[in-house]
Amino acid sequence: MDYNRILGEIATEVEPLRGEGRLPEYIPALARVNPDRFGICLLTTGGERFEFGDTGERFSIQSITKVFSLSVALSLIGEELWQRVGKEPSGSAFNSLIQLEIDHGIPRNPFINAGAIVVADVLLSSLPSPEADYMDFLRRISGDQTVDYNRKVAASEREAGYVNAAITNMLKYYGNLTNDIEDVLRFYFLQCSVEMNCRQLAQAFLPFADRNRRFEFGNVSLTYSQVKRINAIMQTCGFYNDAGEYSYLVGLPGKSGVGGGIGAIYPCHYSVATWSPRLNGKGNSVMGIKALELLTTYTHESIF
Ligand code: GLU
Numbered sequence: 001m002d003y004n005r006i007l008g009e010i011a012t013e014v015e016p017l018r019g020e021g022r023l024p025e026y027i028p029a030l031a032r033v034n035p036d037r038f039g040i041c042l043l044t045t046g047g048e049r050f051e052f053g054d055t056g057e058r059f060s061i062q063s064i065t066k067v068f069s070l071s072v073a074l075s076l077i078g079e080e081l082w083q084r085v086g087k088e089p090s091g092s093a094f095n096s097l098i099q100l101e102i103d104h105g106i107p108r109n110p111f112i113n114a115g116a117i118v119v120a121d122v123l124l125s126s127l128p129s130p131e132a133d134y135m136d137f138l139r140r141i142s143g144d145q146t147v148d149y150n151r152k153v154a155a156s157e158r159e160a161g162y163v164n165a166a167i168t169n170m171l172k173y174y175g176n177l178t179n180d181i182e183d184v185l186r187f188y189f190l191q192c193s194v195e196m197n198c199r200q201l202a203q204a205f206l207p208f209a210d211r212n213r214r215f216e217f218g219n220v221s222l223t224y225s226q227v228k229r230i231n232a233i234m235q236t237c238g239f240y241n242d243a244g245e246y247s248y249l250v251g252l253p254g255k256s257g258v259g260g261g262i263g264a265i266y267p268c269h270y271s272v273a274t275w276s277p278r279l280n281g282k283g284n285s286v287m288g289i290k291a292l293e294l295l296t297t298y299t300h301e302s303i304f
Contacts, residue, residue: 001299003042003050003270010294011052014038014276014287021278021286024258026163029156030060030277037260038276038287041198042295045210045269055198059275060153062257063094064201065191066116067208067238070230072137073110073119075220076126084122084176085115087233094240094258094283095163097170105174109237111255113188114167117177120188124179130187133219138194140217142204147196154193158185192257201263201273208234208253209265231267235303242282242289249293251302262288266301 018036025031039054073081090108092099100107100114107114127133131149139145157164168185171177177184196204207215208231215222222230234253239246246254252272254264260277262285272295276287296302 001301003044003048003299006295006298007040007042007050007052009298010040010291011038013294014290017287017290018276019278021280023277024279024283026160027153027157027258028160029153030062030259033059033277035277038274038291039198040272040274040291041202042270042272043202043206045206045212049199049202051198054275057275058195058197059261059277060150060192060257060259061194061196061201061261062192062259063111063116064255064257064261064263065194066111066119067230067234067255067263068138068141068204069116069119069123069134069191070110070233071222072127072134072220073122074226074230075222077122081110081119081122085110085118087237089236089243091241095167097163097166100167100170105171105176107171109233111233111237112240113164114171116191117164117168117171117184117188120191121177121179121184124183124187131190134191136218137220138204141207142196142200144200144203147194147200149190150193150195151190154186154189157189157192161185161189164188196261198261198273198275201261201275202271205263205265205271205273209267209269209271211268231265234265239284240282242280242284246284246289249289251296251304252292253303254292256284256288258283260285260288262292264292267303269301
């Protein structure tokens with residue numbers, strides 16, 4: 001497949017969308033990034049890299065971190081996790097509170113904020129040094145020791161994080177958090193604040209696509225079946241209440257974040273990362289979604 005030519009065509013075609021969408025104003029530090037960016041990087045399981053645009057510039061991975069925190073939680077406590085979090089698409093906004101009350105404190109899935117906050121609680125209870133251990137995993141899976149948290153972004157989000165604080169309080173009320181509310185929130189925001197560029201993100205998603213190598217990074221290891229299940233949850237829950245539309249348009253398991261990034265995989269073939277900060281009304285990158293839609297359209301490659 002001539003991915004080089006295809007990425008070039010995609011870049012030309014998404015260009016008119018550059019001014020469309022908005023930055024996430026509810027996170028002050030992210031509302032200040034330069035919105036006029038676009039990058040796409042594709043890594044094949046055979047070791048080839050294809051890229052276009054701003055692929056070396058770091059951005060806040062935000063909710064994409066939920067794929068990595070779920071991986072660590074499953075590696076630590078396995079199936080036990082599903083007693084505290086569901087695996088159904090929510091059909092609601094990423095920070096919805098209403099559903100959590102209806103479901104008595106059991107979040108619909110680990111990729112909405114409530115679910116990821118429970119996962120953060122699991123990591124806090126089970127990792128010997130949660131912050132350092134989580135970062136160690138991210139550096140290993142992305143193959144880059146310079147990957148790091150952005151503590152300013154985390155602090156900015158905490159300052160304005162009223163809804164996430166409400167979610168965390170409700171989880172505590174229903175008995176679904178073991179640790180102190182403030183500790184869980186702090187760790188959750190820190191996980192969201194991690195910065196990667198498209199190359200690092202594509203590398204970090206490659207193990208979810210590469211079914212021939214063992215998923216093993218330091219102390220975090222997953223079975224073939226666990227990776228399959230994480231991919232399934234990406235497919236059904238990776239884009240909040242846009243998950244159906246994304247599935248319809250793109251057809252690759254993936255996860256988005258309000259920093260404008262998307263990580264996705266074509267199982268057994270490639271991983272791909274896109275970044276463009278302007279978001280649609282559901283919190284997903286406008287140019288990123290279009291680029292992935294064009295990728296599966298031009299290549300005729302998708303899981304469907
Ligand atoms: N840190 C963001 C929040 O909790 C993550 C949301 C996202 O990336 O979709 O609101």
